[in-house]
Every structure is written in C-alpha cells, then in structure tokens.
Amino acid sequence: MAQMTIAEALREALREEMIRDERVFCIGEDIGIRGGWGGAFTVTLGLEKVARERVIDTPISENGLFGVALGAAIMGLRPVADVQYGDFLFNAMDQVANHIAKIRYMSGGKIKVPLVMRAPVGATGRGAQHAQNLEATFLTIPGIKIVCPATAYDAKGLLKAAIRDDSPVLMFEHKLLYGSKGARSESGAVDASSDIPDEDYVVSIGKGIVRREGADVTIVGTLLMMHLALQAADRLAQEGISAEVIDPRSLVPFDWELLEESVRKTSRLVVVAEGPKTGGIGSEIAATVSERMMDYLTAPIQRVASPDIPVPFSPVMENFYRPDVDRICGAARKTIGD
Amino acid sequence: MTYSSKFSLALYRKMVLIRQFEERVKYLFLEGVMPGTIHQSQGQEAVPVGVCAALKEGDVITGTHRPHGQAIARGLTVESMMHELFGKADGCCRGKGGSMHMGDLERGMLPAIAIVGGGVPIATGIALAFRLRKEPRVAVCFTGDGGVNEGAFHEGVNMGAIWSLPVVYVIENNLYAASTPVSQAVKLKKLSDRAGGYGIPGVTIDGNDVLAVYETAHEAVTRARDGGGPTLIDAVTYRITGHSRRDPCNYQPEEERKEALQREPIRRFAERLLAEGLATQAQLDEIHLAVDAEIEDAVESAKAAPDPKPEDALDDVFA
Ligand SMILES: Cc1ncc(C[n+]2csc(CCOP(=O)(O)OP(=O)(O)O)c2C)c(N)n1
Ligand SMILES: [Mg+2]
Numbered sequence: 001m002a003q004m005t006i007a008e009a010l011r012e013a014l015r016e017e018m019i020r021d022e023r024v025f026c027i028g029e030d031i032g033i034r035g036g037w038g039g040a041f042t043v044t045l046g047l048e049k050v051a052r053e054r055v056i057d058t059p060i061s062e063n064g065l066f067g068v069a070l071g072a073a074i075m076g077l078r079p080v081a082d083v084q085y086g087d088f089l090f091n092a093m094d095q096v097a098n099h100i101a102k103i104r105y106m107s108g109g110k111i112k113v114p115l116v117m118r119a120p121v122g123a124t125g126r127g128a129q130h131a132q133n134l135e136a137t138f139l140t141i142p143g144i145k146i147v148c149p150a151t152a153y154d155a156k157g158l159l160k161a162a163i164r165d166d167s168p169v170l171m172f173e174h175k176l177l178y179g180s181k182g183a184r185s186e187s188g189a190v191d192a193s194s195d196i197p198d199e200d201y202v203v204s205i206g207k208g209i210v211r212r213e214g215a216d217v218t219i220v221g222t223l224l225m226m227h228l229a230l231q232a233a234d235r236l237a238q239e240g241i242s243a244e245v246i247d248p249r250s251l252v253p254f255d256w257e258l259l260e261e262s263v264r265k266t267s268r269l270v271v272v273a274e275g276p277k278t279g280g281i282g283s284e285i286a287a288t289v290s291e292r293m294m295d296y297l298t299a300p301i302q303r304v305a306s307p308d309i310p311v312p313f314s315p316v317m318e319n320f321y322r323p324d325v326d327r328i329c330g331a332a333r334k335t336i337g338d
Numbered sequence: 339m340t341y342s343s344k345f346s347l348a349l350y351r352k353m354v355l356i357r358q359f360e361e362r363v364k365y366l367f368l369e370g371v372m373p374g375t376i377h378q379s380q381g382q383e384a385v386p387v388g389v390c391a392a393l394k395e396g397d398v399i400t401g402t403h404r405p406h407g408q409a410i411a412r413g414l415t416v417e418s419m420m421h422e423l424f425g426k427a428d429g430c431c432r433g434k435g436g437s438m439h440m441g442d443l444e445r446g447m448l449p450a451i452a453i454v455g456g457g458v459p460i461a462t463g464i465a466l467a468f469r470l471r472k473e474p475r476v477a478v479c480f481t482g483d484g485g486v487n488e489g490a491f492h493e494g495v496n497m498g499a500i501w502s503l504p505v506v507y508v509i510e511n512n513l514y515a516a517s518t519p520v521s522q523a524v525k526l527k528k529l530s531d532r533a534g535g536y537g538i539p540g541v542t543i544d545g546n547d548v549l550a551v552y553e554t555a556h557e558a559v560t561r562a563r564d565g566g567g568p569t570l571i572d573a574v575t576y577r578i579t580g581h582s583r584r585d586p587c588n589y590q591p592e593e594e595r596k597e598a599l600q601r602e603p604i605r606r607f608a609e610r611l612l613a614e615g616l617a618t619q620a621q622l623d624e625i626h627l628a629v630d631a632e633i634e635d636a637v638e639s640a641k642a643a644p645d646p647k648p649e650d651a652l653d654d655v656f657a
Pocket of ligand 1: 060402404454482485514
C-alpha cells in the first residue's frame, strides 16, 4: 500500500503494463526527453527506464501521432498515445473520429484497435485553447470508450483496464487533480491521491461507484466535479439535506444501473459537469433518466454546467465559468423545493 | 548596410523593452500575483524586433503561444499587455485572452494563437484577403521550430506558395520545441530547406543579429508586397529562459547554454552600436532606465485597474 497522486498512479499503471506486456508503448510529445518533464504533467517521467524504445517522442504532429498509434494498434501493439492538453485532440480529430473510432466497424468486426488515448482537461488559467472539457464532444462519436478517473485509485485501475481492452479507450484526466509537484504543480489543485494496493488490480470500464450515500438527492459528476459534489454534499448535510454522490467513472459505457438505483431511492437528480451546458454530459444523462424513470422523479432534473462560452482567461471570469460548490448546492436545494 | 543612430537605437530599445518586460513578468509570476502560465522569449528578441521593423502600418502578424516579444515588437503597449496578463477588464483582450493570446488587431497583431501551427493557414488567409481586396499589405506568420511539423504548417505554406500570396513565414527557431531538440524532430539540417518543397525562397539566418533579421525580413516583405509571393525565414536563436513557468531547462546542455549566452542578441547589438559609434554608453543606460520606468508604470496601473465583472464572460461570443 502506498499513497499516490493521480500523476504517480498513472505512471505506475504504465510502468507495470509496459513490464507485463511488451506490446505496450507510449507515444506523445515531450514524454521521454532526457532532462524533460515526462509529458506536460509528469505522467511518463522515467518510463524510458523500462524500455527506451517503447517511450516514443514525436514531433508536434497530433494527427500524425494518433494515426501512427492506430496503425501500430491494428498490427497488435498496444499504444498509449497522449496529447499535452485535451484541446489538441481537435488537431488529431481526423484520425480519432474518422479512423480510430470506425475502423473496426468498417471492417465488419475483423480488426481490433487496442489503443489508449490520454487527454488532460479543465479550465486552469490558461485561456480558451488550453482549457476545454471535451467529454461531451466524444460522447457523440460511437466507437470510443471514455473513462474519467477522479481518484488515483481509479486512475491506475482504469488505465490498466484500458490498456488491456481491445477497443479504443479515451481517458480524460483533470489538470487540477494530477497532484503534479514542483515546477509542474497547479494552483487551485484538489487532492485526489489514494492508497494504492501493492497488488495488480483493474477498475472495470463501465462501472460507477457511490462516493457518498444519501437519501434526498443524487448528485452525479466525474473528475473535478465529483470532488466539488462531495464538498457540496458536506455543506448540504449541515442544512439537513442528505445527498448521494455518484461517480460514474466511465461515460462510455455508462453505468445506468447504478444511477437508476440511486434515483429510485432519492427521486431527485443533479448532474454536474464542467463544460458548456448545451449538449453537455448533463443533457445526455438528464434525457436518459427522464426517458427511463420519469415516474420516479419528484422534481425536474437540474444541470449544473458552464455557460455556452469559450473558457475566459481572467480568474474572475474563469471562476464564473467553472461550476462551483455554491451552484451545486443551489441546484440540489431547488430539487427539494425551497 | 549602415543604419542611422536613430533607427538602430529604436531597435535596441524594443529589444530591451521585451527583455525587461519578460523579466518583470517572470518575477511577478514567481511571486504568485499573476495568474495562469507564461511562455517567455528572453534571448529571442532580435527575431520579432528585426522582422517587425520591416513592416508598415496595416500589415498584420500572427503570433504564437510565446507572443510577448512579437506583440511588443509589433507595437502593442506594455500597459495594455500588462493589464491583460493581470486579467484586467481593459487589457488588450479585455481579460479574455491572457498571456497566450496576446494581441490587438488594431495594432497589427491578431490575438496570438496557442495551438502550435494554427496560425499558418490563418496568416495565409489574411494575405488572401489583402490580395482579393487589392490592398498593398503583407501578413507575417510567426511560428516556432516545433510548429513546422504540424499538418497546418504544410497546408498553409503550400497555399501561400501556389497563390503567390503576400505572406512571410518566420520560424523563431530556438532549437527546442518545449523540451524536444529540433534535431530530433526534423531530419533536415536547415529548416529553410523546407521552402524548396513548396517552391518558394527560403533562408536560414542568425536570428540573434537584429540587423541581419531586419535585412532579410525587409527583402521578403518587399517581395511579398510587390507580388513576388511568400518567403520562409528560418531565424536561428535561443531561449535563455524556461519553456514555461518554472522550467529548469535540464534538457539544454550546459555548454550549449553558456555558448548561447555569448550570442545573446542585446549585448551583442550594444557592443556593435558602441564599436560603430552609433551610440554612447550613456544613451544605452538611459534607454534601460526609461524602459524600466515604463514597465513599472504598467505594473502599477495594471494592479490598480478594475477586474472584469464575472458576467462579462458571457459577452463577445457572437458579433
Ligand atoms: C497543437 C499543439 N500541440 C502541442 C502544444 C503544446 N506546446 C505548447 S508550446 C510547444 C512547443 C512549441 O515549440 P516551438 O514551435 O518550437 O515554439 P517555442 O515554444 O520554442 O517558441 C508545445 C508542444 C500546443 N500548444 N499546440
Ligand atoms: Mg522552438
């Protein structure tokens, strides 16, 4: 058992999988440069000690590197390709959306794509092009599994599960949860470290978890929003409102069973997601829950999300953009009706 | 070529303004009073200063994620930039852009583009507009050595070339893309050899010699304005500060860094000005003092300036 941050837990997952399986390799920008940082958030630091040739630094060519990773995956290798910021997935979008997501389907199921993609998300004072939460964008592209770890335990377990999966898996990681240290640390970071067991484990893709039990209202959120939901639940408890916090951990496939069970109990739902409200994760979850469980609901579902704007730079405006504990509490109170 | 004392001192002042601005910002950043992240350009000043000295009013540059030097060289005020860095309502992007999107189209610089390579097709498109509107204006696209490996670079330069547009592509080649040495990302010895693939002129120059940069840029800009099409300028320089924030640059070999400091553009130009009798030490000292005062004023006024209102975030999405 050892206490680890998310950055450390991801690094351990990569290290162990690279040792366990020679087909696993990392590919990305600045990930294994001598004297460098091990990627933008230190995740791949030192992995070249496992196998120099399996930590591949590329030029700044996202579309190219994701295509290269796809080619290798089709041939049976197990690449872990990353972008330094999730926003650059848009640079790789042709390969990701037109090829990675579709080639198995187009082959009539003859081809496997055991490819993992990693992308940091979240607004962190860097302006509009280093800030987007792209989870909802990728929900609209069938063929890619999506995981969103909020804790170091889940980060390690989900990354291992993703590497062992025969389908493309996209992992979103939140910059404020990495626990990066020293020169790479982030202001406003939230502690997401966990005790990590010594033995090998995976967290199944598609399995959510109840983070806190409650009776009056269900709050669902991933990544940073899961932590804010827990803080909101603490505050609501002081007001006599018992909130249940659900962390789906995966968005594709989604653990509807777990969420439905919770909503059946509480009859109220608040969905929290960083990113524009329109067409967001909240929209999808709210639509599905109302489709399936209208009769159980005693109040309209509330979505807490960002306004439909690019991410502004100034902290004053960025804080307005990012959902916060106040707004989550407000939404929960609204479902209860005071 | 020989240049007047006035012209030379103006170039010198701009370079010092960039250097001192960056040093002050670095300090503010480390103090923790400035939000976000920063990419700074200490050591690279001669490239944007030499290039922008060749531009006229109405010309437009596109910048990179490392835009402070480009912005100052193009003529943004350090005040409007400092306010932006503090996220203030009256910054050059009204607090919406920040360090990585510094710019002001009214002053001839598009808000900087922090997606590496993203500016290349955009600069080409700006030049296309100049052509279609029959305006004698030129677009200059700054990119890093890392930027040349994006698909957008290839697509953008190729279109500029086939349509002979009034655009100049300038590689601020500081030998590293973040931590990655250029030699590890491009097989060519000279990035200007890429130009041949597009059928346009390309030249590799000493990017730490501000006059060499100016002369090369002047020729390229003049050719572009006269209908002769694009040029690819590979200006070799060196970043004598971190890639971003508190980067200790452990990937830069000690020897290389030491040697680069010897070639540092500002002191080099000062020595030349003194040797050629174009400036006295007293004149140079005076420039440093005046620049420091200008920056200090900008810091004071930025600290005192009003923040945007949170709801201001909702404005400016659509026209
Ligand atoms: C499309 C894209 N990929 C990656 C990055 C992350 N990134 C920011 S700066 C940088 C290095 C850029 O190198 P270069 O073009 O040489 O410019 P320099 O930083 O040296 O000024 C990288 C990889 C980015 N901003 N955009
Ligand atoms: Mg560079």
